[in-house]
Amino acid sequence: MVTPTRVHLHTLALLLLVVHPSQPVCVDVPSATDAVLGKSMMLTCIFCMRREELKAKTRVDWYYMPTNDKDIPKTHIYKYENDAPVALDGPFKGRLTWSGSQDLQDVSIQILNVTFNDSGVYECHMVREFQFFIPSVYTMKNITLKVKEKASEDPAALYSEIMMYVLLVFLTLWLLVEMVYCYRKISKSDEQAQDTAY
Template sequence: MLSRTRVHLQTLVLLILVVHLSQPVCVDVPSGTEAILGKTMKLTCISCMRREEVKAKTRVDWYYMKEDENKEYGITSHKFHIYRFEEDSSGALDGPLNGRVKWNGSHDLQDLSIIITNVTYNDSGVYECHVQREFVFDFFTPSVYITKNITLRVKEQATGDTAALYSEIMMYVLLVFLTFWLLVEMVYCYRKISKSDEQAQDTAY
């Protein structure tokens, strides 16, 4: 009886392990910085959360500032508020990119990216992703504020973006490693359960 209880317990542990390791992996990768004229460009903004932080109110504000050739003289460009995401209301705002900015974030709100359609040369500049999270706990509601900057260049033809390519390769390597780790753990747990089951049968006889 004790051996059978142990087998069931190990089976439960295996299921918990599989569910835990099969959770989506959040990888904080930098955004691409080269857009192609006339194409669609994704501006990536990743803000990973831990499992205990999944209950949070998230607000995302995207800003655009055109790089001014006169900035060396202390003259700065106007910052445009181009997109706002909230639970109750979200959407593109009036500005130089009006009608060409769309939400491209994930359902779990760890990927907070946007896309720009029909890119023009005037879209070159600095984009800011402002993320405000208010976490919901039993007795208090702490908040965090994160800002990420992306300097975008628009070109007529594509060239190699080394940083983005390296980040993408590392992301896939990490996913492959975690998948292999999950497989090894499943095989190990299966063998342990099989061995315990055999011992239980031997004890019954």
């Protein structure tokens, strides 16, 4: 008979074989779009690599437009080139920091001390160039940022918190019921053992 513990151990061993611990897992998540005045804001930009892209030379360019109007020229605000992040002159000088990963799958930047003037459209451009005959890979993402005076209540976070407390109460009650049940069962078996002893 196979015990549940043995099944769990086999499943864990299989997972370790399938997902190698040394391989980083990349998940492409969208950026948050609501910033709070005076706080810092992460502009998340992730481009997951395929295996053949691991040895590519990567260049990243960030652009900013105050509105979504295509007639207004965009401003080049940040770049990552030759393994070095560089903040460019302009409205964000001294307020942008690199928050990307070492393998350049995450090429995010952070805005410090957000102002109302930071509202607008941000473009994240990424080019991966290969040494041999593989064509370059180019991708781009848009992030429309809105700056608010105060942080708004997140209904999903509130719902999650309520569910967490409900689950905690339910699990506590279930544990209490299990303890009472086990106590009665042990008491009953002790009484039967004493009766058979006489």
